[in-house]
Amino acid sequence: MATEKQPIIIKKYANRRLYHTGASTYVTLEDLGTMVKAGEDFLVYDAKSGEDITRSVLTQIIFEQENKEGGQNLLPVTFLRQLIRFYGDSMQAMVPSYLEHSMSLFTNEQEKIRAQMSETFGPKAFMALDEQVRSNMQMFTEAMKVFTPFANKGSAGKDDSEGQSGTGAEADIDSLKAQMAEMQARLNELAKK
Numbered sequence: 001m002a003t004e005k006q007p008i009i010i011k012k013y014a015n016r017r018l019y020h021t022g023a024s025t026y027v028t029l030e031d032l033g034t035m036v037k038a039g040e041d042f043l044v045y046d047a048k049s050g051e052d053i054t055r056s057v058l059t060q061i062i063f064e065q066e067n068k069e070g071g072q073n074l075l076p077v078t079f080l081r082q083l084i085r086f087y088g089d090s091m092q093a094m095v096p097s098y099l100e101h102s103m104s105l106f107t108n109e110q111e112k113i114r115a116q117m118s119e120t121f122g123p124k125a126f127m128a129l130d131e132q133v134r135s136n137m138q139m140f141t142e143a144m145k146v147f148t149p150f151a152n153k154g155s156a157g158k159d160d161s162e163g164q165s166g167t168g169a170e171a172d173i174d175s176l177k178a179q180m181a182e183m184q185a186r187l188n189e190l191a192k193k
Helices: 029-037 055-065 077-086 094-121 123-152 165-190
Strands: 006-013 019-020 025-027 042-046
Touching: 019 029, 029 042, 029 055, 042 055, 077 123, 094 123, 094 165, 123 165
Parallel strands: 006 042
Antiparallel strands: 006 019, 019 025
């Protein structure tokens, strides 16, 4: 009978130091980022209050990654602005599950493409994958724009130039469907090679 591996416990002290209780060592945000990339699950607790602060620490890791010199930014400015608009909006409750589902689908597709390309072309084929990733991120950003009309509807004092009528939203959905069909065609072409 398989048992699920328990997450590693990290304690954050008032001096901002992070303590890995499993390894009995202090770690950095960069170390935690490496753990995430390796698929290791952890929870971060405030050492004094016992409060779960995992979300805020993960956000700090993203912030540091986005601000690295010469680093590659994953979060386009337009996406960040759209995301901020959802805070306090009636659609806010839907955004986390939508993002989680979208990233899960994206990750699954990415793994399939990597496996197919590696089998077919070897490690150098990942250059083509970069183009596909850019296309997927563009599609993801476009998908978030579909929700923008709903985020601004009925809000007094907000810029109505961003709001759209039902037909505008339908056009956005049609555009998104066309982009998805184009991406599927590209995936099919890659699979044939």
